[in-house]
Amino acid sequence: MTYCIGLRLDRGIVFMSDTRTNAGVDNVSVFRKMFTWETPGERVLMLMTAGNLATTQAVVSLLDERSKAPHERNPSILETPSMFQAAREVGETLREVIRSNAMTGQTADSSFNATMILGGQIRGSEPRLFMIYPEGNFIEANGDTPFFQIGETKYGRPILVRAYDPAMGFEDAVKLMLVSFDSTIKANLSVGLPLDVQVYETDSYRLGPSRRIPVDDPYYRNISTGWGEALGQALKSLPDFSFDAE
């Protein structure tokens, strides 16, 4: 599995992804699941992927090649006039890759499917955040659903639902996302460090700070231990239950 979060804030967008891939419980590897493209001053695109690794790597390679050979039939995502068109381009590429695998008549234990989160900004419009399905269609984050998760989404969702605030700063957002990742990693073997973080600041048209959080990162370790204690305190702070009261 995988776990990725794409968060839309007032100040921009923050992406975080894990790097664990596995076929069954053996054959565990580390692969980057976050990819970026930029034309400084004009556009920034960030992509996270979950699902069949062969599929997601093929999609990213195709998008990459097209961005370097702009005279191809398919438009490069570095040339689409809008984020909406970029999402369409990614979605169509994804659908094509899945179809071309499935069409050979091959069957696999696992499916060829993949899901992606695309975010970024192109000069002339707001930053936008999309979730792209294996069918090639997609949805956009709005004020009511200001973040997307893909992969192993359930463990880390409650804290996001509770603590997300569009007005929060990038540092607070990263802290919140790390807690969400920690809850997932503690409960599920298929999600693991290192983690990749990428920030995009609205109207900067440049990739913001990024960071790889390694397995032995002292800050992550602090968060992980501290969160256990903080949760204990939080529980204690709630009113006590009593069987007598009614």
Added chain:
Amino acid sequence: MTYCIGLRLDRGIVFMSDTRTNAGVDNVSVFRKMFTWETPGERVLMLMTAGNLATTQAVVSLLDERSKAPHERNPSILETPSMFQAAREVGETLREVIRSNAMTGQTADSSFNATMILGGQIRGSEPRLFMIYPEGNFIEANGDTPFFQIGETKYGRPILVRAYDPAMGFEDAVKLMLVSFDSTIKANLSVGLPLDVQVYETDSYRLGPSRRIPVDDPYYRNISTGWGEALGQALKSLPDFSFDAE
């Protein structure tokens, strides 16, 4: 779906279950998923069910009937010499019901499967807690895995993993379980109030306090609102992330 937790503590066992059943997103109803049998002074059995409602109701009815007509071929769970035998009896009944549905050649959109948590104590041995699979086999909780969840288990798992302590009292356990339920209910439509709570105190050989927590329960509402704030505080109490530090 469903959400049930069975928690083994030093002082006994606590069960909590929701009551929502649904076929798709329409046809939503309230059904009890927690069942108890007791012979005061001698044994207490508590059962929670998740899965196909027709299957679980059939299993409970069969167990019930046998406990009232003790001369049947199958031993009543009120007469088994041990908790292990009781778990076997429940498991076999469950497997039989699933098989008899599947054997008619009927196919259904959803499967006939169900999973159950059985806990209790029979005089002469310790309290025991089992998780019973649709295949009729089962596993027992031990010191390393002192609780079981069935149904929609992922959202509410992180807080259990973090805050569970076998030495905690019944009231604290109920509070913890309510937080776990609240995290689930906030994130998933298929789990809903009212909730049922049942306590069993070690060596009492009597059902302990029980409670139904209704939709408008003021204590639950306190926990639900308070938890959001407490989580916010907990996040604040963690050290801040910084992109500059290294």
